[in-house]
Amino acid sequence: MNFEEFTVELLPGLLRFTVVLTGDRGTAEDLAQEVLIRAHARWSKIGKLDRPDRYVRKMLLNEFLSWRRRSWRLIPSGLGSDIDHRAAPDHAVGYAERDALAAELARLPPRQRAVLALRYYEDLSDAEIADSLGCSPGTVRGYASRALAALRIEMTAQPCQEPAFSKEI
Amino acid sequence: MRTEDDLRSAYRALERHAPDADMVLRAVYDRPERAFRPLRAPRWRIRRVNLALVAVAAAITAVALVLVTAEGPTGRGGPVSPASLRARLLAAISVAGGDVLYAGRSPDAGGMWIWPGCPHPGQQVRVRVLGLGANGIPGKDAEYIFTMPDRHGAAGGSGNPIDWGLMTVTGTLIVVDHLRRTWGEWERQNITLGLPVNAAGIRSEIAHGQLRVIRHATLRGRRAIELAITLRHSEPANPLRVTTAELWVDATTYLPMRQLLRFSDGKQSLTNYAFLSPTPAHLAKLRPDIPAGYKRTTLLPDQGKRK
Numbered sequence: 001m002n003f004e005e006f007t008v009e010l011l012p013g014l015l016r017f018t019v020v021l022t023g024d025r026g027t028a029e030d031l032a033q034e035v036l037i038r039a040h041a042r043w044s045k046i047g048k049l050d051r052p053d054r055y056v057r058k059m060l061l062n063e064f065l066s067w068r069r070r071s072w073r074l075i076p077s078g079l080g081s082d083i084d085h086r087a088a089p090d091h092a093v094g095y096a097e098r099d100a101l102a103a104e105l106a107r108l109p110p111r112q113r114a115v116l117a118l119r120y121y122e123d124l125s126d127a128e129i130a131d132s133l134g135c136s137p138g139t140v141r142g143y144a145s146r147a148l149a150a151l152r153i154e155m156t157a158q159p160c161q162e163p164a165f166s167k168e169i
Numbered sequence: 170m171r172t173e174d175d176l177r178s179a180y181r182a183l184e185r186h187a188p189d190a191d192m193v194l195r196a197v198y199d200r201p202e203r204a205f206r207p208l209r210a211p212r213w214r215i216r217r218v219n220l221a222l223v224a225v226a227a228a229i230t231a232v233a234l235v236l237v238t239a240e241g242p243t244g245r246g247g248p249v250s251p252a253s254l255r256a257r258l259l260a261a262i263s264v265a266g267g268d269v270l271y272a273g274r275s276p277d278a279g280g281m282w283i284w285p286g287c288p289h290p291g292q293q294v295r296v297r298v299l300g301l302g303a304n305g306i307p308g309k310d311a312e313y314i315f316t317m318p319d320r321h322g323a324a325g326g327s328g329n330p331i332d333w334g335l336m337t338v339t340g341t342l343i344v345v346d347h348l349r350r351t352w353g354e355w356e357r358q359n360i361t362l363g364l365p366v367n368a369a370g371i372r373s374e375i376a377h378g379q380l381r382v383i384r385h386a387t388l389r390g391r392r393a394i395e396l397a398i399t400l401r402h403s404e405p406a407n408p409l410r411v412t413t414a415e416l417w418v419d420a421t422t423y424l425p426m427r428q429l430l431r432f433s434d435g436k437q438s439l440t441n442y443a444f445l446s447p448t449p450a451h452l453a454k455l456r457p458d459i460p461a462g463y464k465r466t467t468l469l470p471d472q473g474k475r476k
Contacts, residue, residue: 007190007194011190011193011194012187012190015187015188015190015193016184016187017184018187018188019183019184019186019187019188020180020183020184023183024263024266025186025187025188025263025289026259026260026262026263026266026287026372027260027263027264028186028187028188029188029192029193029259029263030256030259030260030263032188032193033193033197033252033256034256036193036194036197037197037252040197097175098175098178098179098182099291099292101171101175101176101179102179102182102183105179116176117180120173120176120177120180121177121180121184148173151171151176152170152171153170153171153172153173153175153176154170154171154172154173
């Protein structure tokens, strides 16, 4: 697959994942630019892979997790502020709840955010997430558990659970 | 208690804000031979590297950092690439998007305070507009509180590429009329706002324009980079349009400090910017002062004169 085909077929999906990962359009744009500049330079190798999108997604994850510029200021403001609210009430309760959840997601540590995005947006199994992040499935479950607890999300089931190792006694 | 479906729903809402592919690819295709790499936290692989090599690398990095700090953003032996500069500027504005943005000639001369500086659709926005007379006495002092609409009009009739255009919003309007010594508060629909600048507009201008470093300068006691932005989307049919824009950005934070717009009729407009962290003191600037003795009125002010 050449780079142009990649940008037409696969890039839009990766950009959607990037904004889900970062929670912010501007940051997603910067992250994607940084990664694509490097991917483009190495496309002769990346383009030969079976799934270049997975490779680029991994690049995006690595870049996201390694960015030093993290700040509480990335948290969308205007939510939960302590100022007085004299505006007309917002009747879009559902929208506000999603907004609040997005703001809380932005406060999570980057690895926890990455795990949730891969599990609940990309629908990857814990093993696949572990492979993407370079850690063990148990660590992935730990990140997910802490993140869900912080977001006050009740787990209805164990998604993408790998079969437990059986041990003969 | 939330459910996992709530999380999926939040992600589906977020994905609608995905960056535009063309915008992202422009940075790729415009990149110079040597692509910019930002400072980044050390990766875990670095730990495997021989300690001696780490020490040498650290020493080299330290020297390089000192040189970069001393010489500024273009002090790497050549001019910084437009793509790199654009990425840094966009990143800086994104990070400061939740700040209170001041825009005007100077706070002493009135102006506009907007919070958050880069509002997203659905966010509550507070805007204060303070107009001072030539004698320094306030004329009208108004605050608008509204929810940022999903869509708003295109660039305003002024031809200014960075304004919000005319927006019709519903929200609260607080006006202090210093001439009549009255004040009032109204819940109104169809408030038409013509706000001259906003950070998202600047961001868009940077993303769509062509950047060129003119020189380094000192502005308000800080080192700044003066940039020329040649706009690609000028409309020849518009009799009053912006032909060029100059932007001064802080050489350390890369946040905009000043913009000079030149119009097709030869006039120009100067605006200073300040990104203020949303502390209680700075948030207080969003609220008009109502002096003691002013009477509350229910008479709706003339919206046409307020801007």
